[in-house]
Amino acid sequence: MQEFLESIENSGFSSYLRETPSVLGYSTVLALHTFGMAFLVGLSGVIALRVLGIVPELPLKPLKKLMPIIIIGFWVNAVTGVILTTLAIRSLLANWDFYVKLAAIVVAIVALTKMRHAAFADPNVADDTPASADARRWAKLMLLSWFLAVLGGRLTAYATYIRIQSAAAVAVAAILLVLLANILVRRSRSTAAARRASLATAGSTRKLEARV
Amino acid sequence: MEPFLRYWMRWPSVEHLIYRYLWVWGVCQSLHFVGMALLIGTVGILDLRLLGMAKQFPVAAIKKLIPWGVFGFVLCLATGLLFITGIYANVNIHPYVVLKSDVFLQLKLFFVVLAGVNLLLFYVTGMSKAVDRLEAGEEAPPLAKFFAGASLFLWIAVMYFARLIPSGKFQP
Numbered sequence: 070m071q072e073f074l075e076s077i078e079n080s081g082f083s084s085y086l087r088e089t090p091s092v093l094g095y096s097t098v099l100a101l102h103t104f105g106m107a108f109l110v111g112l113s114g115v116i117a118l119r120v121l122g123i124v125p126e127l128p129l130k131p132l133k134k135l136m137p138i139i140i141i142g143f144w145v146n147a148v149t150g151v152i153l154t155t156l157a158i159r160s161l162l163a164n165w166d167f168y169v170k171l172a173a174i175v176v177a178i179v180a181l182t183k184m185r186h187a188a189f190a191d192p193n194v195a196d197d198t199p200a201s202a203d204a205r206r207w208a209k210l211m212l213l214s215w216f217l218a219v220l221g222g223r224l225t226a227y228a229t230y231i232r233i234q235s236a237a238a239v240a241v242a243a244i245l246l247v248l249l250a251n252i253l254v255r256r257s258r259s260t261a262a263a264r265r266a267s268l269a270t271a272g273s274t275r276k277l278e279a280r281v
Numbered sequence: 282m283e284p285f286l287r288y289w290m291r292w293p294s295v296e297h298l299i300y301r302y303l304w305v306w307g308v309c310q311s312l313h314f315v316g317m318a319l320l321i322g323t324v325g326i327l328d329l330r331l332l333g334m335a336k337q338f339p340v341a342a343i344k345k346l347i348p349w350g351v352f353g354f355v356l357c358l359a360t361g362l363l364f365i366t367g368i369y370a371n372v373n374i375h376p377y378v379v380l381k382s383d384v385f386l387q388l389k390l391f392f393v394v395l396a397g398v399n400l401l402l403f404y405v406t407g408m409s410k411a412v413d414r415l416e417a418g419e420e421a422p423p424l425a426k427f428f429a430g431a432s433l434f435l436w437i438a439v440m441y442f443a444r445l446i447p448s449g450k451f452q453p
Contacts, residue, residue, distance in 0.1 A: 092445055100444035106314070107440060111322025115346060126345045131337035131417075135326070219318075220311040227307050235304035239311075 074159050083155045095156070098149050105145030110215045112139050113181050117208035120188050120200040128196035133189045143178070161225065166232050170221030177214035183207040283377070290376040295367035305363075306371060313360040319353025321436060331412060331421040331429035340415040383449030389442040396435040403428045 077083065086094045112135045119127045154161055161167045187204035200208075220239060224232045299305050323346040330338050368376045380386060403409050408425045415421060421429070 107321035110318040134335040
């Protein structure tokens with residue numbers, strides 16, 4: 070097995086890409102990997118923002134038209150990802166962080182597909198209708214998985230203890246962010262409820278005055 | 282000018298942070314990528330709409346995404362500044378030397394500035410207000426299409442040259 074992996078890593082194509090001083094080699098493949106990621110994660114992230122109700126003004130149905138660009142982004146990422154893997158396949162396959170990244174990508178793609186089915190299932194739904202609870206759940210899972218995939222991808226180049234420290238730092242930051250978001254959401258809900266209550270009181274007062 | 286840049290570009294406090302906490306660099310790199318995906322996702326969708334793709338969107342609705350794009354840009358800017366001011370802790374080269382000799386970093390910054398100028402012109406020429414009125418299915422004016430195409434091209438160029446920065450030649 071090791072010999073097979075070595076032959077892939079030392080093939081003419083891999084050696085050329087790894088060792089050529091031209092910017093059209095390794096750096097360009099890496100850049101294409103980044104373009105794919107930006108369009109795949111960026112555009113699917115925009116759909117998730119609408120599904121989660123963070124940008125409710127955005128009509129839901131036309132977002133489906135972004136899917137072809139998202140799919141192109143995915144395939145650009147997949148092809149360049151395989152090429153980049155062949156350049157250092159032995160060290161990557163011995164790196165647990167690489168498997169975390171791959172698993173996160175698989176979960177993100179499954180969540181994206183499920184979110185798409187749940188959000189765009191009914192073609193007659195009005196554009197300003199909130200997305201279903203099912204679609205929102207998949208959107209949350211997709212965003213989390215994309216973040217893990219990006220983090221895992223960046224950290225593959227680091228030593229294990231740095232990866233563990235990074236994971237701990239991100240976990241602490243995520244817990245703090247979730248707590249902060251909960252406080253903000255509760256506060257905005259209570260403010261909105263208070264505003265609705267005052268509007269209702271003002272309305273009933275006006276009705277009473279009109280009767281008098 | 283050189284002493285001024287040499288003084289201001291190297292921040293010992295940032296270097297200390299990177300030396301002391303080894304996770305800072307990797308986590309900031311991840312956040313830089315998250316910011317980039319947000320920026321490209323939001324700006325890209327507006328550019329594509331103006332270019333005639335996904336015309337079913339009223340432009341005013343897409344513009345509601347712009348704060349997220351700005352957030353992505355701020356995330357990139359903050360982490361990018363950390364990379365420049367703290368780079369000595371990572372590669373033992375003064376940031377001024379990197380800026381002066383890495384042609385890809387210079388090109389990246391040049392294209393970021395061009396993207397900023399393009400955005401400024403989009404507002405100054407009145408195109409921003411003109412496209413605000415575009416309802417679903419309506420075609421954008423040719424000048425707005427030009428700005429949208431330029432914006433997509435410039436941000437893709439920024440990403441490309443950013444990826445080439447490590448292969449740039451440093452001459453201490």
